[in-house]
Amino acid sequence: MIKSYIVGITGGSASGKTSLLKEIRKRFNSDEVCILSQDNYYKPVTEQQTDENGHVNFDLPDCINLNEFKSDIEKLASGNTIKRQEYRFQHEVQLGDWITYNPAPIIIVEGLFIFYRExxxxxxxxxxxxxxxxxxxxxxxxxxxxxxxxxPEDFVHYQWKNHVMPAYKKYLEPYKSQADIIINNNSHFNNSLMVIENHFKWHIQSLQQHN
Known part of the structure; x- marks a missing residue:
């Protein structure tokens, strides 16, 4: 069994996580890199917390079924295939298609709160x-x-002020120092992407040689 190299990728809302992952997908086959997103572990809307104005706050760790998320990471790392139903964001969380995740030499785990729980x-x-x-x-x-x-744009501003930034300050920023690599994505991440790509290629070759 291939011992997977597990990579955690996090960052604030709209920092560029999805864009980075799209570029990684272009460079690697699905049998080389598996990407597991925390977004697909959101609890049903009926179980979500609301703020003082009655709006659902999707920017809290309790919004995510982190126990199932952790369990599936462990299953993938142990060489097991998992299935998860995709969540689609509109005004509320909507269920999408079923996704099959197969173990791979590189497993990427991405999401807002992946550094929050030890x-x-x-x-x-x-x-x-x-x-x-x-x-x-x-x-x-x-x-x-x-x-x-x-x-609506006014509600985007509302969420940013009342949900997104308070969550970032409490659940993301304090754990930034745990990162091995910090990518500055004010304009682009081309240099960082090149480093990550080469690093992944080296690990894939190394893992394949030892299995």
Missing amino acids: DIYSQFDLKIFIDAQENLQLERRIKRDTVERNI
Whole structure:
């Protein structure tokens, strides 16, 4: 059995996690790199907390079924295939298609709160934090949420002020120092991507040679 190299990737909202993962997918086959997203572990909307104005706050660790998330990371790392139903974000979380995750030499675990729990981040062989200036993250989030999720811009600002940034300050920023690599994504991450790509290739070759 191949002993997978497990990589944790986190960062604030609209910092560039999805963009980085898209580029990684372009460079590696699915039998080389498996990407497990925390987003697919959101609890049903009926189980989510609301703020004082009655709006669901999706930026809390309790919104995620972290125990199932942890269990599936362990299953993948042990060489087992898992299945998970995709979550799609509109005004609320909606169920999507079933996704099959197969073990691979590189397993990437990504999400907002993956450094928050020690029993999760302690499984990572490499920890990456994607960083960007706050104003740039807000601009990107407005563009994404208004276009892709059909969320009114004023509500994007509301979420940013009342949910996103308080969560970042409490659940992400304090754990930034745990990262092995911090990527500055104010403009691009080309240099960091090249380093990561070469690092992954080396590990894939190394793991294949020893199995």
